[in-house]
Amino acid sequence: MKSKIPNPPSNPPFVPSPKHGLKVEGRASGPKGKSRHAGLREKIERRRARVAILGLGYVGLPLAIEFAKAGFPVIGIEIDPARVGMLRRGRSYVQDVPSTELAPLIHDRRLVPTGECDRLAGADVVIICVPTPLRKTKDPDLSYIVRAVEEIARFRRRRQLIVLESTTYPGTCDELILPFLEKDGAAVGRDFFLAFSPERVDPGNPRYGTKNIPKIIGGITRQCTALAGLLYGQVIEKVHPVSSTRVAEMAKLLENTFRSVNIAMVNEMALICDRMGIDVWEVIRAAATKPFGFMPFYPGPGLGGHCLPIDPLYLSWKARVHNFEAHLIEIAAEINERMPEHVLGLLRRTLNRRRRCVRGAPIAVLGVAYKRDVGDTRESPALEIMRMLIRDGALLSYADPYVPSLECEGRRLRAARLTPAFLRRQECVVIITDHRAFDYEAITRHAKVVVDTRNATRNLPRELRKRVVTL
Numbered sequence: 001m002k003s004k005i006p007n008p009p010s011n012p013p014f015v016p017s018p019k020h021g022l023k024v025e026g027r028a029s030g031p032k033g034k035s036r037h038a039g040l041r042e043k044i045e046r047r048r049a050r051v052a053i054l055g056l057g058y059v060g061l062p063l064a065i066e067f068a069k070a071g072f073p074v075i076g077i078e079i080d081p082a083r084v085g086m087l088r089r090g091r092s093y094v095q096d097v098p099s100t101e102l103a104p105l106i107h108d109r110r111l112v113p114t115g116e117c118d119r120l121a122g123a124d125v126v127i128i129c130v131p132t133p134l135r136k137t138k139d140p141d142l143s144y145i146v147r148a149v150e151e152i153a154r155f156r157r158r159r160q161l162i163v164l165e166s167t168t169y170p171g172t173c174d175e176l177i178l179p180f181l182e183k184d185g186a187a188v189g190r191d192f193f194l195a196f197s198p199e200r201v202d203p204g205n206p207r208y209g210t211k212n213i214p215k216i217i218g219g220i221t222r223q224c225t226a227l228a229g230l231l232y233g234q235v236i237e238k239v240h241p242v243s244s245t246r247v248a249e250m251a252k253l254l255e256n257t258f259r260s261v262n263i264a265m266v267n268e269m270a271l272i273c274d275r276m277g278i279d280v281w282e283v284i285r286a287a288a289t290k291p292f293g294f295m296p297f298y299p300g301p302g303l304g305g306h307c308l309p310i311d312p313l314y315l316s317w318k319a320r321v322h323n324f325e326a327h328l329i330e331i332a333a334e335i336n337e338r339m340p341e342h343v344l345g346l347l348r349r350t351l352n353r354r355r356r357c358v359r360g361a362p363i364a365v366l367g368v369a370y371k372r373d374v375g376d377t378r379e380s381p382a383l384e385i386m387r388m389l390i391r392d393g394a395l396l397s398y399a400d401p402y403v404p405s406l407e408c409e410g411r412r413l414r415a416a417r418l419t420p421a422f423l424r425r426q427e428c429v430v431i432i433t434d435h436r437a438f439d440y441e442a443i444t445r446h447a448k449v450v451v452d453t454r455n456a457t458r459n460l461p462r463e464l465r466k467r468v469v470t471l
């Protein structure tokens with residue numbers, strides 16, 4: 001069935017200027033002076049270019065939706081058959097993608113999910129959105145990218161535009177992907193185009209999504225940048241071209257390292273304040289009144305998610321390859337990684353004051369997702385804290401409106417309902433993730449004592465705050 005092409009969106013598309021390369025003929029020119037990428041450019045402009053997205057997770061699925069909504073025919077290639085099955089039934093597993101938005105696109109075959117990589121052969125554009133985790137040794141694990149590139153090389157067609165969105169270290173595109181794609185004599189800028197465009201999505205953010213977060217784009221050649229800019233300009237409000245894939249790769253790592261280092265600094269501040277008996281939250285509130293030169297970051301139980309605990313280590317690893325020790329990045333990661341242990345210490349101290357110990361104590365962890373108002377538990381510090389509590393013999397339960405069940409230390413746990421009776425039974429309640437759906441007043445009223453790692457109870461009346469121990 002043919003895709004329906006909706007009206008163009010109101011945002012003006014990316015208009016390439018000579019500095020972006022589209023007017024530059026150079027080695028991409030054909031025999032009659034017509035640029036070799038003219039056909040692809042025209043397809044993109046007319047939204048006829050077939051877009052294949054490899055990896056339909058938190059990043060790939062929202063992107064596939066944007067392209068499909070803009071009228072591009074989209075093939076979503078996903079190796080997890082359970083995910084493909086859900087998508088085919090029009091059901092979304094990504095919180096920011098409502099099924100009501102997904103289902104019509106699937107029904108009209110504007111977005112076709114599949115597990116078959118040979119569908120790449122029909123694509124004009126391939127966007128890679130696969131995971132980039134760490135190995136156990138904390139080195140980058142690029143095996144997903146390598147596999148994706150192998151599939152692309154196997155089924156590729158001429159003049160394809162290939163864009164990597166997965167977060168990675170500078171040099172991935174030109175040192176790893178480019179030589180692989182040029183192995184069979186194909187030349188970038190002539191036979192294919194390669195660019196990096198980091199995904200900056202912030203799951204659960206109601207204000208900024210795929211469409212209105214500016215898109216950084218860096219190609220191997222200027223034509224690569226221009227074509228990728230033209231493509232994203234069709235669906236994203238603002239694109240920001242840069243001079244190379246390395247700049248684009250590094251920009252993403254700068255953003256995430258900035259957050260990791262600042263959070264580590266404020267976590268360290270919380271540890272110092274704890275020793276000195278000072279309320280770190282009040283300190284931050286006071287410092288944040290400065291109208292310039294200060295940006296508040298907040299302490300917490302540790303970093304989670306697919307980005308902050310991982311991406312800065314991609315950078316420090318690559319720096320080491322260049323004989324440079326990124327001390328600040330490594331120390332920041334270390335401080336953040338130790339926060340779950342600090343939370344456990346706080347909990348032990350709190351129980352001790354009540355002449356109790358962890359072993360045999362009913363303890364409830366509130367919020368297990370890695371951040372507020374999402375259901376993603378990847379790398380969540382709550383899991384580490386729960387593992388430690390189970391090993392210490394706590395009678396552990398948890399509540400999270402976004403995570404109905406989870407596996408921890410070989411046990412399957414189901415989310416508890418926060419009834420007054422349940423809360424009263426707990427020796428201690430620990431707030432790890434400050435979901436807005438929790439009723440903090442009721443929690444604090446019924447619990448014997450609350451350890452609050454997020455200062456979620458800050459606005460409660462003074463008599464309730466007496467039962468709260470903050471980080």
Ligand SMILES: NC(=O)c1ccc[n+]([C@@H]2O[C@H](COP(=O)([O-])OP(=O)(O)OC[C@H]3O[C@@H](n4cnc5c(N)ncnc54)[C@H](O)[C@@H]3O)[C@@H](O)[C@H]2O)c1
Pocket residue numbers: 054055056057058059060077078079080083129130131132144147148151165166167168199200201202203306307
């Ligand atoms: N989640 C975020 O908030 C976020 C934000 C910015 C950047 N990123 C980066 O984007 C990338 C993807 O992250 P994510 O959160 O979407 O991961 P994810 O695990 O949610 O999704 C990745 C998907 O790719 C699939 N996959 C793996 N190899 C494949 C292959 N060869 N072919 C087809 N499908 C394949 C997996 O089955 C999975 O469904 C990572 O590099 C991540 O660091 C993530």
